[in-house]
Amino acid sequence: MTRRRQNRQADAGADFNGKTILVTGGTGSFGHQLTQVILDRFRPHKLIIFSRDELKQSEMQRQFHDPCLRYFLGDVRDLDRLRRAMHGVDVVAHAAALKQVPACEYNPFEAVKTNILGAQHVIDAAIDCGVKKVMAISTDKAVNPVNLYGATKLCAEKMFVQGNAYAGLGGTKFACCRYGNVVGSRGSVIPLFLEQRVNGTVTVTDKRMTRFWITLEQGVEFVIRCLSVMRGGEIFVPKIPSMRIMDLVETVAPKCRVTLTGIRPGEKVHEVLLSEDEAHQAVECEDMYVIQPLYATWTAKTTWPGGQPLPDGFRFASDTNGRWLSVPELRRLVEPHAHARGSTARSQRFSPGKPRVSVSG
């Protein structure tokens, strides 16, 4: 199916026209892109950006001028504020999170408050305010987590699935979209490599490393589409490609020296988007997997339409993925981010060349 046809279908189902939409974490990478797409393609009644930092909100206000936009300062840790903000809201995209793995490891109570308690507050407020649909944005790090960030997102997923039972028949519907690393998002490896390559050396923790990759545009389209088809309790997993970290180095910093720094606490060599244990309750569709809720007391519909059961032992992992990004494909994905970074990065052309590897310390 072509991207345009998929978008048209998503638009028909999502139908944000005349609706009030609230995006927690609306000033982040995801929130910016979702705002852009909604304003380009729909005529919402209101689009509410909910986040803590007034500076990010005022910068966003300078970028987007549509009169439907509202900027609410608030913290997902504050249930009363969320209840006030969700008054009259039809759809919520829950993107607010602490997402830096080392920061969450070092400040575990903060990660729990924002990512777990915050998720509970979003669920409670949405039910209390009669919101129709809520979609949480999750990550491959929630699968068999080895770091606190992933563990908090796993808890949030579980709470969102079971949130449907709290809402009851005919109540608010909750679901999750789970995907891998977003190309070029704030704090990700591309901005890091672009910064490091200026000095001729980039750092890699482990050269065997592979990751799932999705663009911000694809992530947002996926969420819009899943919002249109969700029935409540699903975890939607897109079929996305993998990349090898050394291919990325070859793309971004081809002539640079590579220093191997060793795997960080809480880091995996490969990521998993769908585990063997989850595969029992998942089905395969054309371009995604749908993990269905185990105890869906809130709906009479038990199987996902058109979905095929997965074979025993199936797992969707970044190292055994059937689809890999080649260096030229990576180059096409990375180039816009290099251009966005100003003259220093721009002055270095993307030219082919094998990286030199030296092991540090």
Ligand SMILES: NC(=O)c1ccc[n+]([C@@H]2O[C@H](COP(=O)([O-])OP(=O)(O)OC[C@H]3O[C@@H](n4cnc5c(N)ncnc54)[C@H](OP(=O)(O)O)[C@@H]3O)[C@@H](O)[C@H]2O)c1
């Ligand atoms: N980026 C990725 O590679 C990736 C991959 C898979 C899934 N995800 C998930 O996608 C979601 C969005 O990620 P992103 O890349 O857009 O993150 P981001 O750019 O870091 O944005 C995070 C947003 O959350 C807000 N926020 C943080 N703590 C908050 C709180 N306590 N209350 C209210 N707002 C809060 C931030 O604004 P303030 O600081 O002003 O509050 C910001 O608007 C996250 O849930 C993340 O786990 C991301």
